[in-house]
Amino acid sequence: MVTTPLLSLEGVGKSFPNGTVALRGARLTVMPGSVHGLVGANGAGKSTMIKVIAGAHAPTTGTVRWKGERVVWRDPGAARSAGVATIMQHVPLAPTLTVLENVFLGSRGPWRLPRRRRGEFADLLDRVGYRIDPDAEVADLAIGERQMVAILQALATGAELVVMDEPTASLAEGERQVVFDVVRRLSAQGTAFLYVSHFLDEVLSLTDRVTVLRDGTVVEEGETAGYDEDRLVQAILSEAYAASGVGREGRRAGRGASEEGERPRSTGRDLLAGERVPAAPVAAEAPVLLSVRGLNSPAGVRDVSFDVREGEVVGIAGLLGSGRSEILHAVYGADPRARGEVLVGGRHVRRTPRAAVAAGMALVPEDRNAQGLVGAFPIWKNISLPDLPALSSARALPSERAEGDRARRAIADLGIVCPGPDAMVTELSGGNAQKVVFGKWLYGGARVFMLDEPTAGVDVGAKADILELVRRFAQGGGAVLVVSSEFEEILAVATRVLVVREGRVVAERPAHETSEEELLMLANGFDAGGEPHAA
Numbered sequence: 001m002v003t004t005p006l007l008s009l010e011g012v013g014k015s016f017p018n019g020t021v022a023l024r025g026a027r028l029t030v031m032p033g034s035v036h037g038l039v040g041a042n043g044a045g046k047s048t049m050i051k052v053i054a055g056a057h058a059p060t061t062g063t064v065r066w067k068g069e070r071v072v073w074r075d076p077g078a079a080r081s082a083g084v085a086t087i088m089q090h091v092p093l094a095p096t097l098t099v100l101e102n103v104f105l106g107s108r109g110p111w112r113l114p115r116r117r118r119g120e121f122a123d124l125l126d127r128v129g130y131r132i133d134p135d136a137e138v139a140d141l142a143i144g145e146r147q148m149v150a151i152l153q154a155l156a157t158g159a160e161l162v163v164m165d166e167p168t169a170s171l172a173e174g175e176r177q178v179v180f181d182v183v184r185r186l187s188a189q190g191t192a193f194l195y196v197s198h199f200l201d202e203v204l205s206l207t208d209r210v211t212v213l214r215d216g217t218v219v220e221e222g223e224t225a226g227y228d229e230d231r232l233v234q235a236i237l238s239e240a241y242a243a244s245g246v247g248r249e250g251r252r253a254g255r256g257a258s259e260e261g262e263r264p265r266s267t268g269r270d271l272l273a274g275e276r277v278p279a280a281p282v283a284a285e286a287p288v289l290l291s292v293r294g295l296n297s298p299a300g301v302r303d304v305s306f307d308v309r310e311g312e313v314v315g316i317a318g319l320l321g322s323g324r325s326e327i328l329h330a331v332y333g334a335d336p337r338a339r340g341e342v343l344v345g346g347r348h349v350r351r352t353p354r355a356a357v358a359a360g361m362a363l364v365p366e367d368r369n370a371q372g373l374v375g376a377f378p379i380w381k382n383i384s385l386p387d388l389p390a391l392s393s394a395r396a397l398p399s400e401r402a403e404g405d406r407a408r409r410a411i412a413d414l415g416i417v418c419p420g421p422d423a424m425v426t427e428l429s430g431g432n433a434q435k436v437v438f439g440k441w442l443y444g445g446a447r448v449f450m451l452d453e454p455t456a457g458v459d460v461g462a463k464a465d466i467l468e469l470v471r472r473f474a475q476g477g478g479a480v481l482v483v484s485s486e487f488e489e490i491l492a493v494a495t496r497v498l499v500v501r502e503g504r505v506v507a508e509r510p511a512h513e514t515s516e517e518e519l520l521m522l523a524n525g526f527d528a529g530g531e532p533h534a535a
């Protein structure tokens with residue numbers, strides 16, 4: 001029996017007014033109840049394809065079919081009514097509404113939510129196997145919890161196809177499992193998923209089929225069982241490096257392999273091995289660059305004290321809601337309610353972001369859309385933005401040439417796929433925008449670099465480049481604090497790890513003396529021997 005695909009794209013092309021061709025003759029077939037993976041490097045065209053499917057972009061050429069019928073979705077509402085729910089990388093929830101109100105925002109019905117909604121919400125939570133307070137305000141939730149709200153929202157619309165763009169980017173291992181369980185459970189009940197992720201292990205374990213996009217073209221499509229990580233990495237990256245001059249130079253520079261000319265792309269294993277190079281230990285007599293004393297905040301930071309020496313990369317490992325990001329914000333002065341002392345190079349820093357920047361601190365936030373970039377500015381202007389406070393203190397204006405040079409260097413070092421430094425950041429793919437946020441601080445003369453999920457949304461090649469730049473920044477005499485829900489990534493880049501739970505530092509380990517398992521155990525409230533911590 002031949003089953004009609006739920007969704008198919010045939011020969012779909014998409015060009016943007018600035019001349020970028022994001023998709024060329026792309027095809028995709030998603031069967032009912034299947035989990036279909038979509039992978040590709042930053043800028044390969046994944047989000048563009050998703051937006052075509054969601055009715056947010058009209059394709060320039062080609063055909064979209066839904067249950068065998070040709071469709072032209074004029075807007076996202078049309079795709080939604082047909083049965084397509086899309087969860088984008090940056091979840092557009094209403095921050096001042098509650099979880100419950102957000103979940104039923106797209107559903108028909110009265111604005112004031114009747115009691116029935118609570119019952120439906122409880123049923124949804126049961127289906128999903130997740131607990132969240134329906135009356136919590138979304139503005140107060142961590143980014144991962146917001147992702148779960150978005151998933152619940154998609155399910156509440158009764159979608160037949162759920163498109164997920166990097167749904168696990170900020171989630172720790174246990175929390176990812178919740179998302180996987182939801183996907184597995186619902187696909188067994190007949191819901192189809194299009195799952196976009198840079199985490200290839202997730203794609204391999206979760207999906208039935210996989211489509212690989214490279215430079216706007218589908219280069220491979222097949223049963224996931226026929227792939228392993230190496231083969232996927234090769235498919236994603238090999239020609240992308242040869243095809244994109246800027247990206248290629250940048251990636252080579254980032255990995256220090258430029259002398260060897262164009263070599264075949266590394267395999268997945270090679271890349272991970274590269275990431276796991278143990279960080280050189282920092283001498284005990286290295287001067288303390290950042291000192292934090294008795295930091296407390298009602299936002300969930302409890303009596304946090306630590307030092308970071310020159311050359312050190314200190315990882316902060318914790319689960320969602322553990323206070324890991326809140327600690328960074330408090331140190332940076334972005335949390336006005338925080339109390340405690342922060343010293344850079346032995347000098348007290350007033351608790352405002354402006355004073356922090358003046359003292360040489362930089363924060364790359366997790367929610368880069370809200371806090372990281374100015375959409376109406378081109379790349380070069382975003383990259384020189386951190387120097388603007390210096391302007392107001394009557395120092396010389398940075399010349400446009402110097403700013404352009406800095407932007408070009410960032411584009412090369414980080415492999416930012418873009419037409420050039422004048423491109424607007426709104427025209428960049430998600431991962432490339434993240435690299436701009438990173439470049440904004442990396443070249444700004446900061447001495448203390450604080451990174452919240454630095455590689456979220458970044459492809460497998462650029463991830464290794466970013467981690468290498470973090471190490472180099474520290475080796476050059478800087479101090480780094482890095483928060484990541486990927487403990488493996490923390491171990492790859494950090495010299496020392498602080499484990500946080502309920503706002504407190506509950507353990508400290510040299511990176512070479514611990515493991516992902518131990519960190520997970522500690523973050524979950526057990527000591528290394530598997531015993532629960534005393535309260």
Ligand SMILES: Nc1ncnc2c1ncn2[C@@H]1O[C@H](COP(=O)(O)OP(=O)(O)OP(=O)(O)O)[C@@H](O)[C@H]1O
Nearest residue numbers: 016022042043044045046047048427428429430431
């Ligand atoms: N509105 C736009 N105007 C011009 N170019 C755009 C626009 N949106 C995306 N692009 C370009 O289209 C190409 C594909 O981008 P897309 O966002 O689809 O990539 P992606 O595979 O989703 O990447 P990522 O993994 O970084 O999210 C990129 O070169 C990007 O710069």
